[in-house]
Amino acid sequence: MDYKQEKLDYVLLTAIAILLLIGLVMVYSSSSIWSDYKFGDSAFYLKRQALFALLGVIGIVVTLKIPYYKWLQYSVAAYVLCFLLLIAVLIPGIGMVRGGAQSWIGVGAFSIQPSEFMKIGMILLFAAVLPKIQRELRQFSKGFLPMLLLLIVPFGLIMLQPDLGTGIVFVGTGMLMLFIAGAKISHFVFLASIGLAGLVALIASAPYRISRITAFLNPWEDPLGDGFQIIQSLYAIGPGGLMGLGFGNSMQKYFYLPEPQTDFIFAVIAEELGLIGGAFILGLFLIVIWRGILISLNTQDLSASLLAFGITAMITIQVMINISVVIGLIPVTGITLPLLSYGGSSLTITLLSLGVLLNISKYAKIN
Numbered sequence: 456m457d458y459k460q461e462k463l464d465y466v467l468l469t470a471i472a473i474l475l476l477i478g479l480v481m482v483y484s485s486s487s488i489w490s491d492y493k494f495g496d497s498a499f500y501l502k503r504q505a506l507f508a509l510l511g512v513i514g515i516v517v518t519l520k521i522p523y524y525k526w527l528q529y530s531v532a533a534y535v536l537c538f539l540l541l542i543a544v545l546i547p548g549i550g551m552v553r554g555g556a557q558s559w560i561g562v563g564a565f566s567i568q569p570s571e572f573m574k575i576g577m578i579l580l581f582a583a584v585l586p587k588i589q590r591e592l593r594q595f596s597k598g599f600l601p602m603l604l605l606l607i608v609p610f611g612l613i614m615l616q617p618d619l620g621t622g623i624v625f626v627g628t629g630m631l632m633l634f635i636a637g638a639k640i641s642h643f644v645f646l647a648s649i650g651l652a653g654l655v656a657l658i659a660s661a662p663y664r665i666s667r668i669t670a671f672l673n674p675w676e677d678p679l680g681d682g683f684q685i686i687q688s689l690y691a692i693g694p695g696g697l698m699g700l701g702f703g704n705s706m707q708k709y710f711y712l713p714e715p716q717t718d719f720i721f722a723v724i725a726e727e728l729g730l731i732g733g734a735f736i737l738g739l740f741l742i743v744i745w746r747g748i749l750i751s752l753n754t755q756d757l758s759a760s761l762l763a764f765g766i767t768a769m770i771t772i773q774v775m776i777n778i779s780v781v782i783g784l785i786p787v788t789g790i791t792l793p794l795l796s797y798g799g800s801s802l803t804i805t806l807l808s809l810g811v812l813l814n815i816s817k818y819a820k821i822n
Contacts (some may be wrong), residue, residue, distance in 0.1 A: 463519075464816035467746035470739050471794070471809050475508060477736065478720075478795040478802075484703050485723040486716035486797065500716050500797050503565075507799040511806025518810030523818070526811060527758055530579040534605075537576030540569035541612040550616075556789075558616045568800035570613045570621045575808050577629055578765035580605065585636040586757040592638050599642050602633060620776065620790030628769045635764055674783075684719065687712040688781050691722040699729030716797040718789055721781045736795070740774050743767075746821075747812055754819040763815045766808045 483501040490499035518526070526533075544550040544560050551559040551566055559566040581602070591598030606629040613622040634643065674682030691707035694700060705726045708715045715723045725733045747767030751760045770793050777792040779785045791801045 462817065463813060464746055464750065464819075464821065467743060467750075467809075467816060468813060470742040470746070471806075471813075474736070474739050474743070474794040475512075475806070477739075479504060479508060480702075481720055481724055481727075481795060482716050482797045484727060485705065485708050485720050486714075487703075488708050489710070489714065489716070492710075503799065504797050504802065507802045508806070511803045514803065514807040515810035515813065518807060518814050519817075521814070523759055523762060523811055523814045524756070526579060527583040527762070530576075530583040534576040534580040537569065537573040538609055538612075540567075541573055541609055544569045545612065545615055556616050556618055558618050558621075565799060568798075570616070570618055570625070571800040571804045573609050573613070574621070574625050574628065574769055575766075575804055577606065577609065577625065578632070578762065578769065578808075581629060581632045581636075582758050582762035582765060585632065585761055589637050592633070592636060595639075595642055599633070599638050603646075606630070606633075618789070620788035623776065623788065624769060624772050624790065627772045628765055631768045632761055632765050636761060684713060684787055685780075685783050688719050688722040689783055691715075691719075691726040692782065695726040695729045695733075697730050699725070699727045699732055702727050717791060718777065718787075718796065719781055720796050721778060721792055724795075725781075737778070740770075740793075743809075744771050744774075746816070749821045750812060750816045750819045753821045754815060756818065759815045759818060763812055763819075766812045769808065770805070 479501065482504045483498060486500035487497040491497040493499075496502075540560065544557060549560060550557040551561050553559060558570060559568050585592065585602070588598050588602075592602070593599075606626060610622050610626050613625060630643070630646075634640075674685045676682060687707055691705065691712060694706070700706075705715075705723045707726060708723055712719050712722060721733065721736070724736060728735075744767055747763060747770070751763035751767060754760050754763065773790060773793050776785070776788060776790050777796075780787055780790070791798045793805045794802065796802075
């Protein structure tokens, strides 16, 4: 393979930078009241988010210096390490419980979320392996099933935490990579029937998931319980109107919307910046997705193409789920909005992933 470098995709880089800066500003705006009440420091969450943003930017610089194919050489090791972290988080005394989910491992004053690392670990492995087994991939037992197991086993560990939102992003990204790599449609039809039954079982196995479905269908049935988040989210979006209430003027962040700096930050954005601000954010995400697809389509290396596609798919699915939850299209799943929501592991891994995507752009012939 001739790894001839073209030029860096500055359109993608600019969109990432703007989203990151808006994210820092809105994390401060959405969290200032709560963090002042809880920690006596209105900038508490901003400081931590800025630190993780700095680590992520350093990660981008590093990934730009190291060719993407070097990362692929260590894909197996990365996958195994992430898998071991998924196991470790379930061990009492190692894993930390927050919001009913044992999804974090404490590292000093901070914590990491292994499921976030597992997403990029899986994408790297699939990008490295799938081009080598394209013929076998069309055979269920010889090619498709082994790759499926590499997807389903970590998904099972993620669900034990439990973390349905991250699990959906993880499986969705992997399935799309398998489809793009050439797996038969009949395999997915077979899996869809099993997956639907499994999804019903997962929902039925946890009472809180059933209550979330009920709250989604009629949040006013329990407005102070399971329907509280979505109602408060819609209360934030509605008054925002076209222009918004103005930066810092959100009312829902005054202890109405639970921890608005995380999963529901887009609701605060819509309240303060209005339809125009929300549309601008979505436009930036569309630019990231568009450039990611262009990079994937215009690289001669199939592994690079799959890697770019996987990263783009991961971000696309996460954005779609988060925004859909905030505006009430789907039940609450608990998932961050890339580059905007507060969350160290999510922000750092997203920036690292986008750094790899930018690296691949240097080898793609795009305008």
